[in-house]
Amino acid sequence: MSGTRPKIPVVPCSGIGKSLGAAAREAAYVLVEDLRPDKTRIVALSLLVLGDEEARREVAGGEAVAIDGCKLECAAKGLACSGAAKVHKIAVFDVVRRHRGLKPEGVCDLNEDGLRLARATADEAAKIVDEVDAEGGHA
Amino acid sequence: MPNLPRKKVGLISCSGEELPEGTVTRRAVRKVLETLRPDDTVTLCLPLFLAGGEGERAFARYYPTISVDGCDKRCAALATEKYSSKPLASIVVTEIAKESGYGAIGTARRLDESGLRLADAVADKIAEETDRLLKRKPKDTTRRAGREGS
Numbered sequence: 001m002s003g004t005r006p007k008i009p010v011v012p013c014s015g016i017g018k019s020l021g022a023a024a025r026e027a028a029y030v031l032v033e034d035l036r037p038d039k040t041r042i043v044a045l046s047l048l049v050l051g052d053e054e055a056r057r058e059v060a061g062g063e064a065v066a067i068d069g070c071k072l073e074c075a076a077k078g079l080a081c082s083g084a085a086k087v088h089k090i091a092v093f094d095v096v097r098r099h100r101g102l103k104p105e106g107v108c109d110l111n112e113d114g115l116r117l118a119r120a121t122a123d124e125a126a127k128i129v130d131e132v133d134a135e136g137g138h139a
Numbered sequence: 140m141p142n143l144p145r146k147k148v149g150l151i152s153c154s155g156e157e158l159p160e161g162t163v164t165r166r167a168v169r170k171v172l173e174t175l176r177p178d179d180t181v182t183l184c185l186p187l188f189l190a191g192g193e194g195e196r197a198f199a200r201y202y203p204t205i206s207v208d209g210c211d212k213r214c215a216a217l218a219t220e221k222y223s224s225k226p227l228a229s230i231v232v233t234e235i236a237k238e239s240g241y242g243a244i245g246t247a248r249r250l251d252e253s254g255l256r257l258a259d260a261v262a263d264k265i266a267e268e269t270d271r272l273l274k275r276k277p278k279d280t281t282r283r284a285g286r287e288g289s
């Protein structure tokens with residue numbers, strides 16, 4: 001391995017109104033900083049919304065991971081509109097259904113359950129990243 | 140048009156996930172919404188402009204808005220203008236940080252003490268602009284509300 005393979009873009013939703021949006025954001029940091037730092041990088045959704053050329057180049061034509069807080073799926077739609085060839089969707093509202101005991105609260109400062117939900121979401125995203133990486137589909 | 144109370148100001152933060160200044164925008168906007176001007180403000184979700192949030196677009200078209208951006212790319216201001224209407228006030232965190240002499244502020248994931256103070260300063264600026272847009276006498280935000288969580 002040369003170690004020069006491009007990292008897989010990860011785009012979390014920027015939800016500022018609900019805890020699930022905050023969990024999506026935290027999950028992206030867990031994934032990119034703790035779990036798969038060598039394989040992933042964050043791309044800001046606001047840049048894609050604006051149509052920033054550099055950000056679009058980072059995602060266009062490849063595979064990417066969207067982590068969304070709610071059913072509106074802004075991150076997934078932002079990636080699709082920016083030319084990503086394949087968008088792998090992780091939905092925090094689905095993850096929380098699989099972890100029914102968790103009661104996430106807070107936006108700027110998630111409570112302990114919110115942080116656990118973020119970790120569970122990141123774990124699911126990491127599996128997708130490994131599959132994409134194994135297939136080499138993100139290049 | 141969404142059925143919203145009159146005389147509210149919409150706050151649109153960039154929330155940029157790559158930069159600590161993006162995290163500052165989130166924290167500052169939440170402080171204004173929750174503590175400083177809860178009766179006068181609502182938040183608008185920037186990505187919903189692109190994802191088809193007609194309520195967001197309509198609000199920004201008919202109500203005053205303040206964009207809060209982390210850097211000089213000004214995604215929130217420019218995207219709001221692109222999809223709806225030009226914000227009546229525009230705040231850029233890096234400009235406030237430079238004017239006030241802030242240095243390192245932590246990471247996008249975790250702001251340090253300096254970053255939290257910067258978020259407070261940005262929140263005060265948003266509250267000031269909110270009062271101006273609503274033509275209200277400015278309130279003393281610094282004495283009424285200390286830093287969140289402190």
